[in-house]
Amino acid sequence: xxxxxxxxxxxxxxxxxxPTETIVPMLRxxxxxxxxxxxxxxxxxAKAWRQAPQQIAAQLAQQLTLAAPVAAxxxxxxxxxxxxxxxxxxxxxxxxxxREGERYGRGDEGRGKKVxxxxxxxxxxxxxxxxxxxxxxxxxxxxxxxxxxxxxxEGDNHLGDWGTPFGLLIAAYERFGWxxxxxxEDIVQLNALYVRARNEAKVDAGFxxxxxxxxxxxxxxxxxxxxxxxxxxDVSLAEFDKVYGLLGVSFEHTLGESFFEPYMDDAITELQxxxxxxxxxxxxxxxxxxxxxxxxxxxxxxxxxxxSTRDLATVLYRKREWRFDTCLYVVDMGQSLHFAQLFKxxxxxxxxxxANCHHIPFGLVLQRNPESGKWEKGSTRQGNASLLKxxxxxxxxxxxxxxxxxxxDLPDAELVARQVGVGAxxxxxxxxxRTRDVKFDQExxxxxxGETGPYMQYTQARCASVLAAAPETASVEPLYELxxxxxxxxxxRKLATYPAVVAEAARTWEPSVVAQHLLAIAADxxxxxxxGNKDPGRRILRPDAADLTVARxxxxxxxxxxxxxxxxxxxxxxxDAM
RNA sequence: GCCCCCUUAGCUCAGUUGGAUAGAGCAUCGGACUUCUAAUCCGAGGGUCAGAGGUUCAAAUCCUCUAGGGGGUACCA
Numbered sequence: 001x002x003x004x005x006x007x008x009x010x011x012x013x014x015x016x017x018x019p020t021e022t023i024v025p026m027l028r029x030x031x032x033x034x035x036x037x038x039x040x041x042x043x044x045x046a047k048a049w050r051q052a053p054q055q056i057a058a059q060l061a062q063q064l065t066l067a068a069p070v071a072a073x074x075x076x077x078x079x080x081x082x083x084x085x086x087x088x089x090x091x092x093x094x095x096x097x098x099r100e101g102e103r104y105g106r107g108d109e110g111r112g113k114k115v116x117x118x119x120x121x122x123x124x125x126x127x128x129x130x131x132x133x134x135x136x137x138x139x140x141x142x143x144x145x146x147x148x149x150x151x152x153x154e155g156d157n158h159l160g161d162w163g164t165p166f167g168l169l170i171a172a173y174e175r176f177g178w179x180x181x182x183x184x185e186d187i188v189q190l191n192a193l194y195v196r197a198r199n200e201a202k203v204d205a206g207f208x209x210x211x212x213x214x215x216x217x218x219x220x221x222x223x224x225x226x227x228x229x230x231x232x233x234d235v236s237l238a239e240f241d242k243v244y245g246l247l248g249v250s251f252e253h254t255l256g257e258s259f260f261e262p263y264m265d266d267a268i269t270e271l272q273x274x275x276x277x278x279x280x281x282x283x284x285x286x287x288x289x290x291x292x293x294x295x296x297x298x299x300x301x302x303x304x305x306x307x308s309t310r311d312l313a314t315v316l317y318r319k320r321e322w323r324f325d326t327c328l329y330v331v332d333m334g335q336s337l338h339f340a341q342l343f344k345x346x347x348x349x350x351x352x353x354x355a356n357c358h359h360i361p362f363g364l365v366l367q368r369n370p371e372s373g374k375w376e377k378g379s380t381r382q383g384n385a386s387l388l389k390x391x392x393x394x395x396x397x398x399x400x401x402x403x404x405x406x407x408x409d410l411p412d413a414e415l416v417a418r419q420v421g422v423g424a425x426x427x428x429x430x431x432x433x434r435t436r437d438v439k440f441d442q443e444x445x446x447x448x449x450g451e452t453g454p455y456m457q458y459t460q461a462r463c464a465s466v467l468a469a470a471p472e473t474a475s476v477e478p479l480y481e482l483x484x485x486x487x488x489x490x491x492x493r494k495l496a497t498y499p500a501v502v503a504e505a506a507r508t509w510e511p512s513v514v515a516q517h518l519l520a521i522a523a524d525x526x527x528x529x530x531x532g533n534k535d536p537g538r539r540i541l542r543p544d545a546a547d548l549t550v551a552r553x554x555x556x557x558x559x560x561x562x563x564x565x566x567x568x569x570x571x572x573x574x575x576d577a578m
Numbered sequence: 579g580c581c582c583c584c585u586u587a588g589c590u591c592a593g594u595u596g597g598a599u600a601g602a603g604c605a606u607c608g609g610a611c612u613u614c615u616a617a618u619c620c621g622a623g624g625g626u627c628a629g630a631g632g633u634u635c636a637a638a639u640c641c642u643c644u645a646g647g648g649g650g651u652a653c654c655a
Contacts, residue, residue, distance in 0.1 A: 031598060041597055043635060053635080077598065078635095123655065160655055257655090283653055292581075293651095300653040307655050334649055336582060363583080364649070377649075402617065420617090432591060435583070437648060444590070448617045450603040451591085458617050466614045504594085516592065523602080530619035533611070541614050556614095578617075 001497045004069060004089075008038050008082045011064050011073070016045070028079075033490055036074065036081030043078060053078035086489055090480035090555075093496045097558040105502045105565050110151030116318050117143050117153060119330035120249070123160035124236035124256075125169055125194040127187055128243050128388040130440060131332075131365035131378060137426050137571055138362055138434055139330035140249045141511035144569040149506040154322060159256030161233055162310060165198070167215025170228045171207060172197035174214075187239040190232060215304060219261065233258075243389055246422060248571055260313040264305050267313040268298050274349050286345050296341040311342050319353060326356045328509065333361040333435065334377075360509050363437035375439055391442060396421030398446045399454070403578060410577055419573035420454050427453030427572050431515040451519050453572050456563065459522040462529060463560035464576040466540050470553045478554040479547050485538070487528035488555060494521045498562050502569065511570060518566040525559050 005027050009020035016023065028039045042053035042060070049056055057075035064073055069092075071085040097104045119139020122132050143153045172193050182189050201208040218225040233256070244250065268284065271277050276286045277298065285295035298309045318324055329339060339359035346354035367378035367385060378385035399420035403413055410416060428445050429438070448454035483492065498517065505513040532539035540552040567574045 025595070028597065029594075031600095035598090039598080041636095043597075046635070079598065163655065165654075281652080285652070295652055297652050302653085304653085306653070310655095332649090333583060335655090337650055338655090340582095361583085366648075375648075399617095406617075407615075436591080437584070439590080441590080444604075447604075450617095452603085452617085454617050455603095458615080462615060462618085469614060512592090513594095519592090519602085526618055527620090529614075530610085530616085533613055533616085533619075536613080539614055577615080 001493075001500060004084055005038060007067070007070055008040070011066055011070055011082070012040060012060075015060055015064060030076075030079070030081055033486070033493075035076055036072070036083040037493065038082045039076075040080040040082070041078060042080060086484060086492075087481040089496065090483050090488075090492050093492050094478070094480065094554050094558045097495060097561050098554065101561060102565055102568075104561055105499045105569075106148045106150070107499060107503055107506075108150040109503065110146060110149045110506070112152075113150075113325040114152045114154070114323060115146050115326045115328060116322055116324040117146075117155050117328045117330060118158045119143075119155060119328075120244075120251070121158040121160065121331070122240065123165075125166070125232050126191050126236075128240060129378065129385040130388050130391050131385065132388050133247075133391075133425060133429050134332070134362050134365065134434075134438070135330045136244075136247065136249055137429050138360070138511060139328075140247075140571045141430055141514075141569060142328065142330065142360070142509055144571065145502060145505050145511060145514065148502055148569060151506075154252040154324075155250075156253040156255060156318070157251040158314065159233075159236075159254060159258075161229075161236075162257035162261060162305075163307070164212055164215045164304065165194070166229055166232065167213065167218060167225075168197040168201050168208070168211030169194055169232060170214040170218070170225055171210040172200065173228060175200075175207070175210075185239075186235045190235050212302065212304070216302075219304065229258075243392070246392060246418065247426065248422070248573065255314075257307075257310040257314070260310050260317060261305075263313040263317055264309050267309065267316050270316070271298070271312075271345070271349055276345065276348055286341075286348070288341060288344055291344055293337065293341055293344065296345050308338065308342060311338075312345065315342070315346065315357065319351075324356075326358070328358050328360050330360045330362070332364055334364060335359070336361055358509075360434075362434040365438045365440050367440050375437075378440065386440065386442065391445065392421060392425055394421075394442065395424045395446055398448065399424070399578075402448060402454075407578065416575045416578050419575045420448075420457055420578055423453035423457050423567075423572040423574075424448060425453070426570065427456060427515065430511045430570050430572075431519065433512050434510060454578075456518055456522055456567060456572065457574055457578060459525055460560060460563040460567065460574045461576055461578050463525070463556050463563065466556055467553060467560065468576075470541055470549065470556075471546075473550045473553060476546075476550050478551040480551060480554075482548055482551040483555055485528070487524055487531070488552075491521065491524050491528065491555060491559060494524060495558050495562050498566070502566075505569075514566050514569055518563060518570075521559060521562060525556075 005024045006020060008027060009023035012023050013020050028041060030036050030039045042056040045056050046053045054077055057078055057080045060080055061073050061075040066073060069085045069088040070082055072083040074081050117139050120136040122128055143155050146153050201211055214225055218229055277284055278287055282301040283297055284299035285297050287295050296308050297306050299305060318327060343354050343357050364377050366375035369376055396417050400417040403410055403417060425445060431451060501513055501517045505511055540556055542548045564574050
C-alpha cells in the first residue's frame with residue numbers, strides 16, 4: 001500500500017510544489033471506504049495559499065492529472081479523496097499473495113540483526129498459572145513476528161530456578177518428607193511443598209534459617225543439595241513441557257538463573273572494576289540515587305546473590321556468547337523498576353549496547369477477590385490464581401462439545417478440539433494491547449462467539465471448505481475486474497496492508513496489531529460470505545459462471561493465506577475444518 | 579509520601595503521525611439456515627471519550643491539574 005501512497009503523492013507534487021517525500025506522510029485514510037483509499041487534508045495549505053481549505057480541495061480536484069493506478073480524485077470538504085483502480089489493485093495484491101503464499105507478510109528490515117527474547121520464564125516447583133500465558137504467548141508471537149521481518153531470533157526461557165526459595169524447598173523436603181504413594185502428580189505435590197515451605201518460613205525463624213543455609217550449600221555445590229534441586233527442576237520442566245507442547249511453543253535456550261551462577265562473581269568484579277559497586281548496610285550495591293532509583297542490590301548481607309545479580313550476569317553472558325543486537329525482556333509491568341535499574345547499571349558501566357536492551361512490559365492478570373470483590377493481582381500462593389492447564393482444558397472441552405453438536409462426523413475431532421481450545425485462550429490474550437491489565441474471566445475466554453480465536457479459525461475453515469469444493473482452476477487467469485462488490489474491494493485493501501501491519505507489530509513489539517487486523521479481515525469476509533445465503537448470485541462458487549468463481553476463489557484463497565499467516569505469527573492453530 | 583500504568587456504550591475493548599459523522603464484540607431486543615460450515619450475518623437501542631483547564635485551523639489522541647483503579651518502591655523473584 002505504501003507504493004500506492006507514492007503514486008498519489010506523484011499526482012500532487014507538481015501542484016503543491018513539494019517533493020513526494022513530504023506529501024506521503026500527510027496522506028490519511030478516509031473514515032468511509034466509499035470515499036476513497038487515501039485522503040489529502042488541505043488545512044496546512046490554507047495559510048500559505050491564503051484560501052479556505054475547502055476551496056483549495058475543490059480547485060486541486062479540478063486541475064490534477066491522474067496516472068494509474070490512481071483512478072479518481074474528489075473534493076470532500078477540506079479533503080481531497082483519491083481512489084485507486086480496483087482492477088490494478090486486485091490484480092497486484094492477489095497475484096502477490098498467490099505467488100508468495102506463506103511468505104506473504106515477510107520483510108527483510110531485520111536482516112543481519114539478532115534479537116534475544118527472554119520470555120515465559122516461570123519459577124520452578126510451581127505449576128504454570130494462567131498469567132504465564134501472557135509472557136509465553138506475547139514472547140512467542142514477537143519471536144515469530146520478528147523472524148517474519150528478517151531478524152534472527154533466539155528465545156531464552158529464563159527459568160526462576162535459583163535463590164533462597166529453593167533452599168527453603170529443600171528444607172521443607174527434609175522436614176516434611178515426600179509421599180511417594182501420594183495419588184497426585186509430582187508437580188502438584190511439589191507445588192504444595194513449595195507453598196508449605198514459604199508459609200513455614202514466615203512463622204518459624206529456625207526453619208527460615210535452615211532454608212537459607214540450604215541455599216548456601218546449593219551455591220557452594222553441595223552434592224546432596226544439588227541432587228534435590230536437580231530433581232525439583234526435572235519435575236517442573238516435565239510439567240512445563242506438557243503445556244508448552246500444547247501451546248506449540250519452544251525455546252532455543254532454557255538456561256535458567258542457575259546456569260548463570262558461575263558467572264555472577266565475574267559480573268560483580270566487572271562492575272567493581274568500573275568503580276560502580278559500593279557497600280551499604282552490609283550489602284553490595286550499585287547506588288542509583290542520582291537517578292531517583294533505589295540501589296541495585298548485587299549481594300545480600302549474608303552474601304547470597306539476588307535476582308538483579310543473576311539478570312546482570314545473564315545479560316553479559318548473552319551479549320558475549322550470543323552477540324545480540326537487541327535483547328527483549330517480555331516481563332510484566334510490575335518489574336519496570338527492576339529493568340530500569342538493570343539497564344541503568346549497564347549504561348553506567350559504559351556498555352553502549354545497554355540502549356538496545358528493552359523491557360517489553362505487559363499488564364497484569366487481575367483476579368476478582370471473592371471477599372472484597374476487587375480486581376487484584378492473582379497469586380498462586382493464596383490459591384486464587386487459576387492454572388493455565390485448567391483453563392486450556394476447559395477451553396478444549398468447550399470446543400469438543402461444540403463440535404460434537406455441530407460437526408459430529410469431523411475426522412481428527414480431538415486434535416481439532418485441542419487446536420480450537422488453545423486458539424481460544426491464545427487469541428484472547430493477544431487481541432488487546434499488551435500493556436492493558438487483563439481481568440481474568442473464564443466465561444469470556446470460553447465463549448467462542450465474536451472477536452475470538454474460534455471465530456478466526458472458523459473463518460479460515462470456511463475459506464478452506466469453499467476452496468476444497470471449488471473446481472480446479474489453477475491454470476486459469478482470474479478476471480480481477482469482476483471483483484467489484486464493496487466487500488471484495490474492502491478485502492483486497494485490507495489484504496494489501498497486511499505486510500505493513502506485520503512490520504508495525506515488529507517495530508512496536510505489539511502482537512495485537514496483527515490480531516486486530518485479522519479480525520477486521522475476518523469480519524469483512526464473513527459478511528461477504530453471508531450475502532450469498534440469501535442471494536445465490538453473490539456466492540463464491542457459481543456453477544453457472546466460471547469466471548466469477550475463479551475470481552472469487554482467488555480472493556478467498558488470498559484471505560485464507562493471510563489469515564493462516566497471521567494466525568501462525570500469533571501462535572493460533574488454523575485447522576481446515578471444525 | 580514518591581514513581582509507573584490505566585480510565586472510551588451496561589460489560590470487555592479497538593481507535594493509525596492530532597484530521598471528516600468516536601467504532602467492534604459480549605449482553606438485551608428484533609430478524610436471516612430446502613445455503614459455498616449459522617462458532618456466521620443483518621438491524622435496533624445504548625456515549626459529557628473520568629472531570630477541569632491549556633496548546634491548535636483541528637484533541638479520545640499532546641501538555642497541566644484533580645478524582646478513581648492497578649502496580650512498584652534495598653536484601654523475594
